[in-house]
Amino acid sequence: MLKRAYDWCVSYASHPAAPWLLFAITFVESSVSPLPPLPLLIPMCIARPDRAWVYAGVCSLGAVTGGYLGYAIGALLYESVGAWLIGIYGLQEKAAHLIHTSQDYWFWVLLTKGLTPIPFKIVTIMSGFLHFDIWKFTLGMVISRVTFFAMIAVALRYYGDDIRIFIEKHLPMTALALAVVVIGGFFVLPMVL
Template structure:
């Protein structure tokens, strides 16, 4: 099954709809979807390392736009949709403490959590809920999300073929590592927030 999903993502890199799907996943992940765009970004960039820059650009733009939606959910719809999403991730009782920390550490929270596997939607929704300055939020989101995706682009553009051979030889280990990082992000989110 893992091989089929990987092969689909690699083959999708050549399809005209690939960028749209990648953008949709990046957009949704920043506001409500639990799966990060890395699951498509990495295999697509491995398939076409020269396009890694384009893929990172799409992920960055879509992630920031999705972040603005997450911000709006927190600012305008927290009592209904925002609270439900935060509760869905089991963090409902920790949001108030997270909101309080925004008064002092808002910029650092956005910058650091945007680079980590901690679900970014928690940052976007809480930024809106806390009333963090929208323009600073967008600026820091561009920096942090762009940093995350372009670091991957640099590595995959430069070492893509070498990485691809290693990933394909050890696909199970590569997917397990990605899953551990993703689950680790949720665990860290539960502990730090």
């Protein structure tokens, strides 16, 4: 099953709708969904290393525009949708403390979290909840997400064949490692905020 999913992602890279799906997944990952774009981005870049920069740009655009939705959820819908999403990650007790103490360092939190595969929606929703300055929010989001996806594009553009061989040879281990990083992010984030 895992091999079929991987093969589908690689074969889907040439489909005209692939960038749109990648954009949609990245958009919702920055606002409401726990599913990261990496399981689709990596096989797409491996299948088409010549388009790695395009795919990184699509992900960056999706992440930034989705980040605004996350900010809006935090700022306008925190009491209903935002509190529920933050509650899933066990951060509701820290929210009041963050409002009073985070304005000075929140830009660095945003920048740091945006450079990791830790679910970005938590930071975008909290940014809205904290009414963090929208211009600083935009700057931090653009710098961190463009850098994150560009680093992936560079690695896959220049080392794509080696990475592809490794992934295909160790597909179950690679999938498990990706799952541990993504799921582990849900448990690590409450400790570092």
